[in-house]
Amino acid sequence: MIATPDRTPLPREFFDRPVLDVAPDLVGRILVRTTPDGPIALRITEVEAYDGQNDPGSHAYRGRTARNDVMFGPPGHVYVYFTYGMWHCMNLVCGPDGTASAVLLRAGEIVEGAELARKRRLSARNDKELAKGPARLATALDVARSLNGTDACASGDTPLRVLAGTPIPSDQVRNGPRTGVSGDGGVHPWRFWVVNDPTVSPYRAHTPRRRSS
DNA sequence: CTAGTGATTCCCT
DNA sequence: GGGAATCACTAGC
Numbered sequence: 001m002i003a004t005p006d007r008t009p010l011p012r013e014f015f016d017r018p019v020l021d022v023a024p025d026l027v028g029r030i031l032v033r034t035t036p037d038g039p040i041a042l043r044i045t046e047v048e049a050y051d052g053q054n055d056p057g058s059h060a061y062r063g064r065t066a067r068n069d070v071m072f073g074p075p076g077h078v079y080v081y082f083t084y085g086m087w088h089c090m091n092l093v094c095g096p097d098g099t100a101s102a103v104l105l106r107a108g109e110i111v112e113g114a115e116l117a118r119k120r121r122l123s124a125r126n127d128k129e130l131a132k133g134p135a136r137l138a139t140a141l142d143v144a145r146s147l148n149g150t151d152a153c154a155s156g157d158t159p160l161r162v163l164a165g166t167p168i169p170s171d172q173v174r175n176g177p178r179t180g181v182s183g184d185g186g187v188h189p190w191r192f193w194v195v196n197d198p199t200v201s202p203y204r205a206h207t208p209r210r211r212s213s
Numbered sequence: 214c215t216a217g218t219g220a221t222t223c224c225c226t
Numbered sequence: 227g228g229g230a231a232t233c234a235c236t237a238g239c
């Protein structure tokens with residue numbers, strides 16, 4: 001008989017740990033986004049850890065605001081922010097309720113529903129680029145601010161979940177400096193990725209921009 | 214391949 | 227007011 005794919009989500013306890021433990025453990029996991037048109041599944045290939053109020057690179061560094069409120073809530077929920085006037089990026093909240101750590105999903109490989117992802121990513125030249133970069137990933141999965149605060153650990157029909165599945169061997173995960181982080185936050189080697197994976201976004205050091213005249 | 218820049222709007226100071 | 231956890235496009239090597 002045909003095996004039903006196991007779609008059990010990771011339990012909340014998975015996310016209720018220090019973010020530097022959770023981030024490498026998320027690499028290689030399958031994220032399932034259920035849209036009205038059908039499911040899109042993505043294998044997470046690159047993430048970055050943001051260590052709450054201790055971390056100058058974190059949105060929570062300057063305290064709780066309307067935008068980052070979800071980061072201060074319980075683990076296992078999705079924090080979606082809007083940036084650069086056009087893009088969304090998605091994070092998974094970690095650590096106990098009241099703290100504000102999160103893992104930014106930076107890149108992934110679409111493993112199901114590629115035809116749906118392609119419709120949302122018309123400029124992608126090939127399937128490797130569908131979710132290569134945090135805003136591309138959110139676009140490919142149809143993730144916007146309406147999903148901010150979604151519980152990724154809920155059972156039943158949920159818009160987003162990370163499957164428990166099986167972790168990849170830790171020797172397949174590498175780490176290095178975070179990309180795109182301004183200020184002193186760029187010094188930490190808190191970016192984690194699958195070794196030699198073609199969907200990992202290229203490293204770009206943060207470059208401050210002067211306002212054009 | 215690298216480097217430079219416009220797009221476009223939300224949010225905090 | 228002005229920066230922002232980015233992308234897409236262009237020019238040039």
